[in-house]
Amino acid sequence: MVFARVTPRRxxxxxxxxxxxxxxxxxxxxxAFAAPEAELLVRFEPGxxxxxxxxxxxxxxxxxxxxxASEGVDVVGLRPGQGIADALDSYRSNPDVEYAEPxxxxxxxxxxxxxxxxxxxxxxxGQERGRPDxxxxxxxxxxxxxxxAFAPAxxxxxxxxxxxDSGHEDLAGKVVGACLxxxxxxxxxxxxxxxxxxxxxxxxxxxxxxxDNGRGIVGxxxxxxxLMCKALDSKGSGYLSDxxxxxxxxxxxxAAHRIRVMSLSIGGAGSETLRAAxxxxxxxxxLVVAAAGNQGDSSITYPxxxxxxVSVGATDRQDARASFSNVNDDVEISAPGVGIVSTVPGGYxxxxxxxxxxxxxxxxxxxxxxxxxxxxxxxxxxLTAAADDLGAAGRDPAFxxxxxxxxxxxxxxxxxxxxxxxxxxxxxxxxxxPRVHPRWHGRYELEAVLQGGIRVACRASEAATCTLSAxxxxxxxxxxxxxxxxxxxAPVTIASGSASLARAGTASLAARLTxxxxxxxxxxxxxxxTLRLTVVDRAGNRTLLSRRASLATxxxxxxxxxxxxxxxxx
Numbered sequence: 130m131v132f133a134r135v136t137p138r139r140x141x142x143x144x145x146x147x148x149x150x151x152x153x154x155x156x157x158x159x160x161a162f163a164a165p166e167a168e169l170l171v172r173f174e175p176g177x178x179x180x181x182x183x184x185x186x187x188x189x190x191x192x193x194x195x196x197x198a199s200e201g202v203d204v205v206g207l208r209p210g211q212g213i214a215d216a217l218d219s220y221r222s223n224p225d226v227e228y229a230e231p232x233x234x235x236x237x238x239x240x241x242x243x244x245x246x247x248x249x250x251x252x253x254x255g256q257e258r259g260r261p262d263x264x265x266x267x268x269x270x271x272x273x274x275x276x277x278a279f280a281p282a283x284x285x286x287x288x289x290x291x292x293x294d295s296g297h298e299d300l301a302g303k304v305v306g307a308c309l310x311x312x313x314x315x316x317x318x319x320x321x322x323x324x325x326x327x328x329x330x331x332x333x334x335x336x337x338x339x340x341d342n343g344r345g346i347v348g349x350x351x352x353x354x355x356l357m358c359k360a361l362d363s364k365g366s367g368y369l370s371d372x373x374x375x376x377x378x379x380x381x382x383x384a385a386h387r388i389r390v391m392s393l394s395i396g397g398a399g400s401e402t403l404r405a406a407x408x409x410x411x412x413x414x415x416l417v418v419a420a421a422g423n424q425g426d427s428s429i430t431y432p433x434x435x436x437x438x439v440s441v442g443a444t445d446r447q448d449a450r451a452s453f454s455n456v457n458d459d460v461e462i463s464a465p466g467v468g469i470v471s472t473v474p475g476g477y478x479x480x481x482x483x484x485x486x487x488x489x490x491x492x493x494x495x496x497x498x499x500x501x502x503x504x505x506x507x508x509x510x511x512l513t514a515a516a517d518d519l520g521a522a523g524r525d526p527a528f529x530x531x532x533x534x535x536x537x538x539x540x541x542x543x544x545x546x547x548x549x550x551x552x553x554x555x556x557x558x559x560x561x562x563p564r565v566h567p568r569w570h571g572r573y574e575l576e577a578v579l580q581g582g583i584r585v586a587c588r589a590s591e592a593a594t595c596t597l598s599a600x601x602x603x604x605x606x607x608x609x610x611x612x613x614x615x616x617x618x619a620p621v622t623i624a625s626g627s628a629s630l631a632r633a634g635t636a637s638l639a640a641r642l643t644x645x646x647x648x649x650x651x652x653x654x655x656x657x658x659t660l661r662l663t664v665v666d667r668a669g670n671r672t673l674l675s676r677r678a679s680l681a682t683x684x685x686x687x688x689x690x691x692x693x694x695x696x697x698x699x
Contacts, residue, residue: 168194168232168314169205169216170370170402174645176612177225185226189219195315197370199377200405204232204316204370221648224610228401228644232314233369235361235395248346249446250465250489257468259446263532265464265489267349269543270535274500279340282352284499286336286491287379287391287415289372290329292322292359294474297330299338299345303355305386309378310359311371318358318378325363327473331480332394333357334472335488336495345477346470349492349535353499356386373406380413389498389508391415392491393438394484396422396430401644404435411437414504418491420483422455427526434459436596436627436638439509442528443467443486448519450527454483461509461529461629462516464489493535500539503667506594506629510667511538513631514592523634530631563666564590565674568635575655575682579647582639583624583678585662592632593666597640599624599678600659609649609656623650623658655681 169191173182182203186193191205207216213231220229249256253264271278285305295304308322324330333355340351358375361367372395379391391410396419407417417438422430433440440459443451443466450456451467466486470479490512497503497511515538516531524530536543568586587595599622606612606621623646628638640660642650650656662674 168368168370169207169213169220169229170197170202170232170400171205171220171229172200172202172227172401172405173225174227174612175201181225185220185223188223189216189229191216191220195317195370195374197316197373197377197402197406199380199409200373200402202370202373202402202405204314230400230402233398233400235367235369235372235397248470250469251347251349253446257446260448263444263446263448265349265493265533266536266541266543269541270493270496270539271351273536273539273541274496277341277352278496279347279351282354282499284387284389284495285354285356286350286495287356287358287376287383287388288329288333288336288491289358289360289375289379289391289393289395290324290332291326291361291363291365292324292329293333293355293357294324294330294472295322297334297472297474299334299342299472300330300355301339303333303337303339303353305354305356306382308357308359309375311374311378312360312362312367314368314370316368316370316374318374322357322359324359324474326361326365327478328365328394328480328484329357329359329361330473331469331471331478332392332484332488334477335469335485336392336492338472346472349489350495350499353492353495354386356382356388369400369403373402376406376410376417380410380415383413383415387499388415389504390491390494391417392488393417393419393432394482394487396420396433396483399431399434403432407432407435407438411505416494416505416508418487418494420487421457421460423453423482423484424455425453426455427457428455429457429459430455436625439490439512440529441483441487441490443481443483444519444528444532448517448532450520451481451483451486453481454486454527456526458526460526461524462490462513462533463519463528463531464533490533493533493538496535497538506665507667507669509629510592510594510631513629514667516631524631563593563664563670563672565595565662565664565672567662567674569660569662569676570678571676572679572681575650575680578624578642578680579650582626582641583660583680584637584639585660586635586637587628587630587662587664588635589630589664589666590633591666592630593664594627594629595636595638596627596663596665597625597638598622598661598663599640600661601646601656602659605656609654611645611649620659650680655679 195204251267337353338348340347419433442463443454445467464486469485513530518531600620624640628636
């Protein structure tokens with residue numbers, strides 16, 4: 130293949146407005162959290178009336194500038210000179226408000242940019258001092274697709290990034306639907322998505338660059354198309370509200386363009402609004418694939434750290450963990466992320482980072498979903514079960530379940546070190562629900578739950594995804610201030626979490642409290658909850674279990690509160 134040489138250019142760094150960072154530059158630190166001065170994201174309790182919402186905004190000093198409907202979140206502007214800390218205190222003290230948080234800004238941290246000589250991540254024959262077969266077995270996987278993997282297909286991958294060069298020779302005809310932009314913080318979508326930075330075009334090329342056209346590169350899913358939503362500007366910065374608006378737009382158009390996966394090479398501090406957007410996508414059948422982060426330590430970045438997102442680490446040509454790739458229990462799978470050549474506006478360039486690894490997994494997910502119709506948990510399990518195990522046996526914090534293997538995910542039996550797929554036996558229909566033996570308790574100490582959630586060990590007989598939720602009866606929710614409508618008896622979900630098993634075994638998962646539940650339970654109230662465990666295998670069969678449990682304060686904590694209430698000796 131011939132690669133067009135481009136003049137290396139440095140991506141600009143926006144230092145003043147950095148709250149989160151794109152997981153892009155292996156040599157640059159991820160920017161620290163910082164809040165913008167003028168906007169909040171506010172979600173009211175589900176039962177709050179329009180009058181109570183209006184009163185809440187008057188008391189908080191805010192004006193509604195936009196709304197993220199899927200999350201039920203208002204984008205709120207503040208009065209000139211009004212301090213963000215005071216506004217947050219006002220909203221958070223209102224019992225009608227579930228949560229309020231800054232409308233954070235996301236930014237690119239920087240990148241290396243030297244032109245590379247080959248697509249080692251797709252097919253590694255040992256070139257450039259690489260290890261043979263330290264790749265994702267893409268050519269072997271393409272051979273398993275009926276017809277040809279290079280023919281234009283009728284499915285797409287959603288991407289939220291800096292836009293796309295739709296006229297690029299390797300991306301022409303790839304953009305589907307109305308290409309939209311959300312910039313400025315209001316969560317409002319407008320026409321167009323031209324890439325004035327380069328990062329979005331690079332990610333798009335890794336996912337879906339045209340193959341077998343005698344020029345440039347080829348993507349992991351060369352027949353796929355791209356639904357791009359631009360939420361980051363020329364400096365690589367964008368508001369959290371705009372990113373969520375783009376995510377919601379992709380979910381809304383998933384059926385029209387057969388979208389089963391969304392690629393987010395974004396990472397940074399957590400946000401309740403971002404978590405809700407990830408959960409909404411997952412519940413709608415769109416798998417969120419996100420970069421694990423480039424700090425090179427045990428830091429957890431978001432959205433990758435959320436239970437309903439796939440966290441992707443980076444590997445190099447030797448199948449070693451990239452030095453910058455984060456190491457933590459949320460890393461679920463790894464993919465090539467060092468010296469990755471792909472498209473940029475007007476040519477080709479090489480970047481390194483977990484931002485480059487995530488599009489490999491997104492492209493593979495698109496191929497698998499298009500081949501057999503899998504979505505959500507089943508699609509996720511297909512990717513992790515097929516990974517080539519690296520590092521410690523089984524799932525580990527450095528590689529997750531291992532490095533992506535496209536051939537095996539598509540049903541082939543390409544083993545690590547082989548060069549061609551073995552014949553695939555006809556598929557049989559699995560209609561058997563997984564056997565589940567959870568280890569959970571009838572009593573949990575409230576202090577531990579506030580810190581780390583409700584923890585359960587989920588033992589299943591096969592590869593599956595375990596999801597745990599905790600529900601509070603409607604009357605109890607009213608008693609502790611989680612619901613203001615006494616007439617409603619519907620239970621309230623106060624905690625949730627999930628974990629995946631690539632094979633039969635045990636997964637540890639934690640159902641973490643919502644922000645409003647943490648606030649209500651911080652006073653130390655004991656209560657009874659219903660724990661519900663849902664286990665879904667790769668074929669979509671499910672097992673449902675439930676039990677009652679109490680969240681109670683420990684004797685030590687109770688004694689400490691009584692002691693603190695006594696008058697101090699003078």
